[in-house]
Amino acid sequence: MSTSPAITKATIERRAFVADLLKACPQALVITGLGSPTYDVFAAGDSANHFYLWGAMGGTTAMGLGLALAQPERPVLIVTGDGEQLMGMGSLATAAAQQPQNLSIVVLDNGHFGETGMQRSHTSLGTRLADVAKACGVSHAQEVFSENELPALAQRINARSGMLLAQVHIRQDEIPRVLPSRDGVYLKNRFREALGFPC
C-alpha cells in the first residue's frame, strides 16, 4: 500500500510547533504521550503543569478526560502521537460522550511509529484520525497542515469551548531525544502540588 498524500506532503516541524503551541497556551495542564511527544514538550521547557508519560500507551485521552472533569476551569491539553492515539481509539468515544468543554488532543501525526524504527502506522495506510474523532462525537475535529493555523488552534484550546482533536501533519524528521524525568511519583506530586493539592 502507498503512503497517504497527507503524510508525504507534511511540512510542519514538530519541535517548533509544540514550543509555539505551549507558549500560546500558558494556562494549559499538559499530558504527553510516550515517545517523541514527551520529548517535544520537555524540549519546549519543563513545568510542573506537564505530566510526561513514559508508558501507558493508549491511555492519554482517558487520563486527560479524568483530569479535565476534575479541573473544568483549566484547559487540558494532550500532546501525543498517531500510534498512541490509535491504540486508544475507543477512548475518543468515551471522552466525547462526556462532552468535556476543556479537553483538547493534539495528535502529532507523522504516519509512523517513530520510537521503534519508523514502521508505517494506520494513518499512513488509510485511517483518517480527525474523521474518526468527528464520528465519535468530538465537537471540533480538524487537520492541521500549516504553522499558520496555530494561533486559531491555540485560541480554541484556551477558550474551553468544546472537546477538540487536531491532527497535525508533521514531517518525518528524527530529532535527537530530550529526556524528562522518568520518576512518575515526582511528576505526579509536583503536578498536584502546583494545583494546590497535598502530595
Place this chain on the structure above:
Amino acid sequence: MNTSTTPVIPWQETIFTTLKQGGIQQVAYVPDAGHAHVIRRVQADPDMRDIVLTTEEEGVALAAGAWLGGQRAALLMQSSGVGNCVNMFSLLRSCRFPFLTLVTMRGEYAEFNNWQCPMGQATQGALELMGITVLRASTPEEVEDLVGAAVDAAFEGGQQVAVLLSQRLIGRKKWIRQ
C-alpha cells in the same frame, strides 16, 4: 425516576453510599448486572459523574488523571475486564497513584457460560501480579466494611486496591427471561 422493576439489593445500595461518603466523584465502568444499581444511583447524583468506557483500561488511566486533578475515581468492572487492564496497571505503580476498583466475579460459582472461566479464575492472580491488593466479599454482611476499608486504603493510604464481589454474593444468573 427509577422505573425499573428490579428490586434494590441492600448490599448494592451500601456500595453506593460507601463510595459517596468516601468522596468518590468519578465512577467509570463497563457495565455488569451486579453494578447496575450503583450505576443508576451515580447517574442520579448531581455531585457524581458516571463515565461509560469502551474498554476497562480506560478507567485505569482516567482514575490517574482524576487524581492529578484532585478528584477520587472508582472503576466498576466485571472480572473479564481485569485482563483488559493489565499493562495499564503499570501506570499505577510507576507513579504510585491511588486506585480503587470493584470487580463483579464470573467463572467461579454456578457458572453456566464456560467462556467466562479462564479469565474469571485468573482474575485475582492477575491483579496480584500487577501489585494490586485484593479483598473479597462473599457475603452481604462483609460488603460495607470491605468497600470502606478499600476506599481508605486507596485514598488515605495511597494503595491500589480491588474488591472482588464474588459470584455467590451476586447470585446465579437467570438465563431465561420471564
